[in-house]
Amino acid sequence: MRPKEDEFGLRLAAKAADRGKAFDEHWPAVRAQLAQWGYSSWGIAQAHRVLSQGGSVDEAVEALRTEEPELIHTAPTREQRLQGMAFQQGLRLRKSVLGDERARHFGTYGLYDRKRDVMVVGTPETGYGLSLDDVETALRERRRQ
Numbered sequence: 001m002r003p004k005e006d007e008f009g010l011r012l013a014a015k016a017a018d019r020g021k022a023f024d025e026h027w028p029a030v031r032a033q034l035a036q037w038g039y040s041s042w043g044i045a046q047a048h049r050v051l052s053q054g055g056s057v058d059e060a061v062e063a064l065r066t067e068e069p070e071l072i073h074t075a076p077t078r079e080q081r082l083q084g085m086a087f088q089q090g091l092r093l094r095k096s097v098l099g100d101e102r103a104r105h106f107g108t109y110g111l112y113d114r115k116r117d118v119m120v121v122g123t124p125e126t127g128y129g130l131s132l133d134d135v136e137t138a139l140r141e142r143r144r145q
Contacts (some may be wrong), residue, residue: 091120
């Protein structure tokens with residue numbers, strides 16, 4: 001090898017190392033943003049796989065949009081599990097249907113009495129206002145009473 005070729009190879013190796021270091025430093029913030037935007041854990045893992053193996057951002061976006069394998073869908077989601085808990089307590093879990101996705105309470109939850117169709121946990125005027133964590137806490141507290 002000639003000196004120029006060695007220098008070029010060293011530069012390429014340094015660039016690859018810098019890219020890997022930058023990826024490691026920035027991935028936690030990227031992962032958090034993707035989760036906030038509503039991407040599934042599976043999709044985020046696929047994007048991580050693509051990017052960590054040197055793939056392009058376009059390839060990572062495509063990976064985010066791919067469907068999860070059917071096997072993953074067989075397990076009940078957290079929302080379904082909480083719906084079952086609510087049903088056992090005579091309640092119904094409802095998700096807010098506010099029309100504006102940017103609204104603060106878009107996609108939040110409320111608990112309704114099944115027989116009377118009255119909200120028992122949440123705020124009907126502003127959407128429902130409960131996260132799934134709040135719903136689970138409320139259901140566990142009601143079960144203890």
